[in-house]
Amino acid sequence: MKAIFSLLTLVLIALPPVAVLLSGKAQATADMPAQAATCLACHGAQTRAASGAPQLAGQQAAYLQKQLQQFQNGQRGADANDVKGQQMAAMAASLSADDISLLARYFASQQADEQISPADAALLDQGRRHYIGSCGACHGAKAEGNVAFNAPALSMLSADYITLQLQQFKAGLRGKDKADKPGRQMALFSRNLSEQDMRAVAAYIGAGMP
Missing domain, CATH: 1.10.760 (Cytochrome Bc1 Complex; Chain D, domain 2)
Structure with a gap:
């Protein structure tokens, strides 16, 4: 320590x-x-x-x-x-x-600073489809988050950080405690994502959701 x-x-x-x-x-x-x-x-x-x-x-x-x-x-x-x-x-x-x-x-x-990371068009399209189909209902159409659903804003996060968190949810490093209901929901969702899916969703959010 x-x-x-x-x-x-x-x-x-x-x-x-x-x-x-x-x-x-x-x-x-x-x-x-x-x-x-x-x-x-x-x-x-x-x-x-x-x-x-x-x-x-x-x-x-x-x-x-x-x-x-x-x-x-x-x-x-x-x-x-x-x-x-x-x-x-x-x-x-x-x-x-x-x-x-x-x-x-x-x-x-505090006001978040914009951080946009360009990505390949095909990857962005894959990420857009995953986000609309699975993420937007809780995290919002523009990744602004939803307090009622305990869903944080994602729009100010980097693609690398989002990818890492999805990997950790899938690997059981996050969301395995029974008392962490939102975390367990994310862990369940992440298990169905491939590494490519994770990077696509993260790239879409990190590119400003074009």
Whole structure:
């Protein structure tokens, strides 16, 4: 644990000022939680590509809060094969319930920056058909998410991150806890997807759903 936090400290020192790391049009303000700077070491606009971390800005507060709680209680990040999940579990362990609520509300209030990744036309068409047929009913026609269905927004996530999460659901690294109903639904859905299907859906979302 000490090694993880020592490494994180070195990363934070080496990174640009927090205002530079913030997603979209967000600025460092007095109401930014102190813990947000730690989050931005991986989730910031200048660091996401290298860390493989998802964008947090603009995501639903309820979803962000639930994910941090799941990292704390072992529903996520407990499997030895989920290295990034284990890192998040270690970071979430020190957060109080108030910290989690504050961070979730803060990042949800920020404006997401657009990240469009062009993809092959045939792959996009395959992804569009899969999304319309299986994903849109819960995640929305424009991947904006649906709080009533516990479905997060996907529009601000990179194709690589979406692909990884689908792979983890299929492999049982996510969504295997009986108390995680949305996760179990995603795991069930992912089992029917081939690797090509996963990449197609992710490419379609990552390309801005043309």
